[in-house]
Amino acid sequence: MGSALVTGAGGQDGYFLGALLSQKGYEVHGLDKPGSENRMEAVDPACRWNVSLFDEEALRDLLRKIQPSEIYHLAAFSFVNTSPEQEREVLKNNLEATHNLISLCKSELPGSRFCLAASAEIFGTPDHSPQSEQSPVQPCNIYGVSKAACHHLVGMYRSLGYFACSAILFNHESSRRGDQFVTQKIVKTAIQIQRGQANELRLGSMDAVRDWGFAGDYMLAMWMMLQNDTAADYVIATGHGHTVRDFAELVFQKLGLNLDDWLVVDPEFVRPAEPFPRVGDASRIRADLGWSSNYDLEAIVDEMLQAALKI
Ligand code: GDP
Numbered sequence: 570m571g572s573a574l575v576t577g578a579g580g581q582d583g584y585f586l587g588a589l590l591s592q593k594g595y596e597v598h599g600l601d602k603p604g605s606e607n608r609m610e611a612v613d614p615a616c617r618w619n620v621s622l623f624d625e626e627a628l629r630d631l632l633r634k635i636q637p638s639e640i641y642h643l644a645a646f647s648f649v650n651t652s653p654e655q656e657r658e659v660l661k662n663n664l665e666a667t668h669n670l671i672s673l674c675k676s677e678l679p680g681s682r683f684c685l686a687a688s689a690e691i692f693g694t695p696d697h698s699p700q701s702e703q704s705p706v707q708p709c710n711i712y713g714v715s716k717a718a719c720h721h722l723v724g725m726y727r728s729l730g731y732f733a734c735s736a737i738l739f740n741h742e743s744s745r746r747g748d749q750f751v752t753q754k755i756v757k758t759a760i761q762i763q764r765g766q767a768n769e770l771r772l773g774s775m776d777a778v779r780d781w782g783f784a785g786d787y788m789l790a791m792w793m794m795l796q797n798d799t800a801a802d803y804v805i806a807t808g809h810g811h812t813v814r815d816f817a818e819l820v821f822q823k824l825g826l827n828l829d830d831w832l833v834v835d836p837e838f839v840r841p842a843e844p845f846p847r848v849g850d851a852s853r854i855r856a857d858l859g860w861s862s863n864y865d866l867e868a869i870v871d872e873m874l875q876a877a878l879k880i
Pocket residue numbers: 740749750751752754771772773774775777778779813838839840
């Protein structure tokens with residue numbers, strides 16, 4: 570089966586992708602920041618690397634040594650704060666690092682295949698819904714700008730003959746989702762309320778719509794993209810939108826609680842209204858590769874609740 574390299578292997582997506590690739594028989598190599606070796610749970614300890622994406626020599630040596638036939642680039646800075654210093658960090662860590670990696674992969678391993686984890690943030694505030702591969706790329710925050718640039722970079726390398734694809738991932742959740750994301754915040758706070766350890770849930774935009782899928786499903790889509798005969802970009806989404814309120818009501822109901830007894834809408838978390846819901850149209854990947862999302866909202870909530878209830 571050969572070997573595969575996963576950057577950002579210590580994160581939520583790295584866990585699911587590492588597990589999937591191991592199960593398929595790949596020798597899986599994981600790369601992440603120094604100090605995150607212990608988080609690369611799905612990667613054999615002998616295959617955990619903390620080579621910097623900015624250290625060209627070390628990265629070249631690593632690629633020559635492990636000879637991955639597939640490279641999955643998940644590593645990225647994802648905060649959307651806007652101080653000029655943070656903007657520079659996001660651009661450097663996303664665009665410059667992606668350029669270093671893809672250019673070395675093409676020159677050192679021209680027969681390899683590359684998949685970028687792009688984001689629905691590249692569509693910014695869309696003027697229609699759902700969004701597909703044809704939707705205009707018009708990001709409206711610095712994270713979206715950095716991902717849009719990486720997405721175009723992948724397209725440029727593909728036009729040069731390299732097998733490079735961009736997976737435009739809509740929101741994808743799991744029990745491994747970071748606590749700063751609304752789904753995990755709701756799940757963990759609801760459990761604390763049930764246990765008498767918290768007495769309110771403070772949220773912002775309750776009517777915001779998201780197309781939430783399961784991270785494991787989305788990593789399967791990225792793998793399928795690299796098994797295809799031709800390289801192409803795909804939207805990865807469920808096609809179903811739900812409001813933050815829908816998600817929270819389902820979680821509270823499953824715990825035997827009434828959301829409105831505990832909810833406080835806090836202006837600190839409110840974001841500008843989005844005229845068209847952020848929902849993806851994944852019909853291209855369904856038609857070309859036969860991929861579709863296996864988890865509906867309730868299955869995602871169940872997976873997250875089951876894991877959080879064990880803590
Ligand atoms: P995002 O889509 O990458 O921004 O993922 P998030 O999980 O951070 O946010 C999803 C949606 O939840 C957005 O529309 C937010 O405006 C909305 N939201 C409502 N209340 C909160 C909150 O307290 N925290 C976060 N992170 N998002 C919230």
